[in-house]
Amino acid sequence: MSKRVNACVNYKAGYHKTSDDLTKKLKRDTADLFDISKVNTVEQRRLQWTTSLNLSIWFDTWKHALLSLGFGGERTKTDTAVNGEVVLFDDQALRIVNLDETDGSLDDTKEQQGGRPPMVFTWSDMPGGCTSVNKSGYSATIICGSNAEGEPLPPHFQLKTLAKTDEAERIRVDWFVSIPHIRGPFGHKEIQSLPCTFGLNERAGMNAIELHKYISKAILPLYPDVADEPLKRVIIKLDSGPGRMNVDILAELGLKGVYVIPGVPNTTHVTQETDQNYSLFKRTYRVNLRALAQARHQLRKSLQVTDLAYLVFGGTDNKTSCKLADLFSRAFSHENNLKCWRKCGSIPLTRMPLALGLARHELGVDGRIENLEEREQVRLKRLDESNRHYCDFLTANGFDSMSLRKSAPVRKITPAVTAPQSKERILALKRRKTAGNHFHATGGQHFIREEHCL
Numbered sequence: 001m002s003k004r005v006n007a008c009v010n011y012k013a014g015y016h017k018t019s020d021d022l023t024k025k026l027k028r029d030t031a032d033l034f035d036i037s038k039v040n041t042v043e044q045r046r047l048q049w050t051t052s053l054n055l056s057i058w059f060d061t062w063k064h065a066l067l068s069l070g071f072g073g074e075r076t077k078t079d080t081a082v083n084g085e086v087v088l089f090d091d092q093a094l095r096i097v098n099l100d101e102t103d104g105s106l107d108d109t110k111e112q113q114g115g116r117p118p119m120v121f122t123w124s125d126m127p128g129g130c131t132s133v134n135k136s137g138y139s140a141t142i143i144c145g146s147n148a149e150g151e152p153l154p155p156h157f158q159l160k161t162l163a164k165t166d167e168a169e170r171i172r173v174d175w176f177v178s179i180p181h182i183r184g185p186f187g188h189k190e191i192q193s194l195p196c197t198f199g200l201n202e203r204a205g206m207n208a209i210e211l212h213k214y215i216s217k218a219i220l221p222l223y224p225d226v227a228d229e230p231l232k233r234v235i236i237k238l239d240s241g242p243g244r245m246n247v248d249i250l251a252e253l254g255l256k257g258v259y260v261i262p263g264v265p266n267t268t269h270v271t272q273e274t275d276q277n278y279s280l281f282k283r284t285y286r287v288n289l290r291a292l293a294q295a296r297h298q299l300r301k302s303l304q305v306t307d308l309a310y311l312v313f314g315g316t317d318n319k320t321s322c323k324l325a326d327l328f329s330r331a332f333s334h335e336n337n338l339k340c341w342r343k344c345g346s347i348p349l350t351r352m353p354l355a356l357g358l359a360r361h362e363l364g365v366d367g368r369i370e371n372l373e374e375r376e377q378v379r380l381k382r383l384d385e386s387n388r389h390y391c392d393f394l395t396a397n398g399f400d401s402m403s404l405r406k407s408a409p410v411r412k413i414t415p416a417v418t419a420p421q422s423k424e425r426i427l428a429l430k431r432r433k434t435a436g437n438h439f440h441a442t443g444g445q446h447f448i449r450e451e452h453c454l
Helices: 002-010 021-029 041-049 052-068 174-178 208-222 247-256 273-298 305-313 327-331 334-344 375-396 423-431 435-442 448-452
Strands: 072-074 086-088 096-105 139-147 156-160 182-184 192-194 197-201 234-238 258-262
Touching: 002 021, 052 072, 052 086, 052 258, 052 435, 096 273, 096 305, 139 273, 139 305, 139 334, 156 208, 174 305, 197 208, 208 234, 208 247, 208 258, 247 258, 258 435, 273 305, 273 327, 273 334, 305 327
Parallel strands: 096 234, 156 197, 234 258
Antiparallel strands: 072 086, 096 139, 139 156, 182 192
């Protein structure tokens, strides 16, 4: 970087810069434009998809789904006590659910605490201290979630099994001793005590088959009156993981009154409520895992699959007397759930990620301003023109300004959102292969009705 800056001011200008003092001044004033870590593919996908246009399209689609499926009505001037663009009908917030999965690993050698990877500065000549950890190749999948009323879903544990038949599958009874029930009404008339659920497959992961089982056995029992009628439907917000676009599953659920609405791909960090819960969940999980691993290490004992119950729900380990925090009650408390729903801006419908500036802004195709009311587009255009003006000024005075030229981000692809029930949407759904194709065709809308036409 110093060579580039020095080359700019030395070229035909009579300067002879060799040190990095000018570069340091530029870095101080433009630190937010510098990359200081290695390329992160996941982070790049997030940045590419988390744009103002994509989120605006999805929020428009989400609003249409709430209105068309009978969950609420358009807010009017008389609804002064209601926050958001949609006024939900009574008890409909109980029937809007978001869930997501996370890793339930017993391996304490990987610092997977969720969120964006931090930059850590180290001194290579100074060794670190020794800490006892638990090395394990076992990893389960934990599914948690909540509804828009703030009630936590009973957690689901997807475990690994080597059994080839259903009759040969086994689960230790220790699970049922240390796992509590979750209390809440959901679709019941009175508060119920609801058990956690379990699943077994070869990889301890959620595919289309396991997702169908989970929704049928764990979610539908929460709403015994579910039907494809107004005020009885259920909305499930999901990410773009495996099985979310399975036609047979979506059609079967749609006939029962359960509508699966996908979010914008690779934007769960701002649009999925459960992903917000997992921020605290994962941090506390790693603390519990480290504490239990060290306590077991002193007794020369390892962690087992049934220890997941202690790691998630806390308590006192009967082998080491180690006390662990109840991270589920903390991360999925009623107050924290409501906070996460407000932060994602879906219920109430406030489009909060856009208001907080969490989305990346771009100019339209060919660098045009598509919406004069969008201040960020106007600002980007002004910065682009200012950069071009001053770079031309430097060039005219003998400086090599090409290394300082920076263009505003320009949208490469505009989502071609099609009209519901149209021939264009049906053809687009036939050609879709990824969650991104589906979003570009529908804007994130549920597509049960269109699938019936295929």
